[in-house]
Amino acid sequence: MCTSRALAASWFVAYSAVLPLTQLAWGLSGREAGLIQSGFHLGYLTSLLIVGFITDHFGARRAWLATGVFAWASPFVFVFFADGFWSAFWLHALTGLCQGGSYTPVLALINDHVERERRARAMGYLIAASSAGYAVCLGVAGLALKFTDWRGALAAVALMPLVAWILGLAAMQGTANRVHPRPAGEPMLAAVPAVLRNRNGMLSVWGYTFHNWELLGLWAWLPAFLTAAVMASGAAAGEAAALALSLSALTYVANIAGSIAGGTMADRWGRTQSILLWSCLSLVLSFSIGWLIALPVALLVALACLYNFAGIADSATHSTVLAESVPAHYLGVAYAVRSVIGFGAGVISPVAFGWALDLAGGGRTSADPFAWGIAWATLGVGGLLGPVATWKLQRALRR
Template structure:
């Protein structure tokens, strides 16, 4: 913690989480309209997945940049300015995407502008909370994201049934504007930035990057996070399409498929909060390991559930989402635990490149596996979806090994202090 003794004002965390909820709605807006855009724009599964991958490439880049900028100029400034730019980019995507190429470019741009509501937010949480309750606070913040993902899919499901799927995109983008406005009130209630220590020199970016790469506990946790993101981003990108495809061709059932995907995200809010709180009591590595192994089992089993009744498949999707998200906040908390505050932004930047780099590839690889499976086994085949969902599990298999390494190195680091 910083040496600043002035505490944050009441309500700062609620406002921060509300801002995050609204700004995160654009993240799943495309996955909610993916089956409809795929038909209207005559795209293959790989092309449809590449649009989501473009988001993750842009998001990864922005997370790296804003982490560096936040260390230099302060997370408060970057959080506010970046939120405004992100809202404008989200509106541009909703208004002007017309085909595969324009959607890929504009959604990639929206992702490129979206990182300011995440990495600086994590730094602000670390600055305004004590370690004993930091996991719960991180869980609430990540859970707010899941709530936004669920609300976005619910909006898309409603408008795809009543009006047109593009109107759902516009509503989701409009919510990012409201979220950007809420950042003003959230920042006013937070602990003031810590003044620089007299006589201390600012650490250069390259030096901080080198120190982070040499930090073995931090990098072990970052690698575990990368494998986690491979699985999670594929799940988020393709779950609505999977439920829509399983539901049949009737428009009402397709809308129900997206709504059930929203419900799965809503259930995962509990996973984020429970996982973060459990890590405060049971330890970061233990919670990460339990959640990772359980979600891996779901990745390899989920494709085989293709022919289940829709209500039962949706229940399994909710469990899958809950397990996959349960440790997301724990990775952030664990990194804040082991990295010095003055280079936490750089450490989050390195983690973001690794995690969202993996997450950028996995939706595209999932689409390639689905295309291959449909050619090999036929359209609507269970085996095609088994191949696709197995690609999510295969890319995350090394996660448990990295978690075990993080646990061992962290214990050695703490013993040496």
């Protein structure tokens, strides 16, 4: 299932992989480029809300298999028909709307089939698989751009979710489909207020929300940031974009290590302690990396690797904490509520980043440290409350 998840997740950063090229081809501002990525996140959070209810009602295995068909079919629609800001915005939102089934049901499957002592590490491997998929996407797109244009590169990436669904179908042949029954007479929608009243669960949700603000903004804009840095060293736009994708793929390899290390640390030394460590380190990098764009590219990529490592190291732990804070019969809805709030932040942060970049005079390919410093700082400002929510959760769990 981790291999399947890796291939399914490849589409999540597909647009970011070609963002500099589509921005030039379509004459997009930084705000418009960010809006297209936000359209995907908006569709994705909507799908997570829907899939959460489907998972609780029909079981995680059935939910994954049924929704997976839409997850692999929709990217091809974007590849063939996106041709400007509005078509790209709506079609990328459609692909996001079809992706939720590749995530929430798998989290529920882990919660059903993995004991608590190994659960955070198992979640870490799943998140690591997602990061591997992001790296594979950027690597495949970067290689494809040497032979074709941005549309051909996206077509190559679009094949991977199809392979993911086939692999998942084979992997789950012997997996039981569990449906956790609700209390007698309790309507399905009653789970929503129950989640909202769960103090520990909601503290976990808020910590995840501010974490998502940083992480999704980072993923949306890192390839463009590295492209600007490479172009500042004298490379042409196409060459810089291809090299930046390869370098960005390297930073996603750091994500793999971060996910596994964070989950393992949470199992050994505590959930909230692990979250606090990595979220604070990520904040430091959010407030500093943009100002350092003039560094040698190799050193800048090393910082980006550390940023990705720290930014994702607490992801698996956030998912584990929520699973351990709510009853199993509305876990899917709990993930859905978290997704609406958390990915809602992810919808806004890439737009806020692009808007700040435009206002600071960064434009599309500028390597001005002031513009990029201000833009990256928007992620840090949004992420500041994450450690506060986690600290409150830590105090609540100690009572």
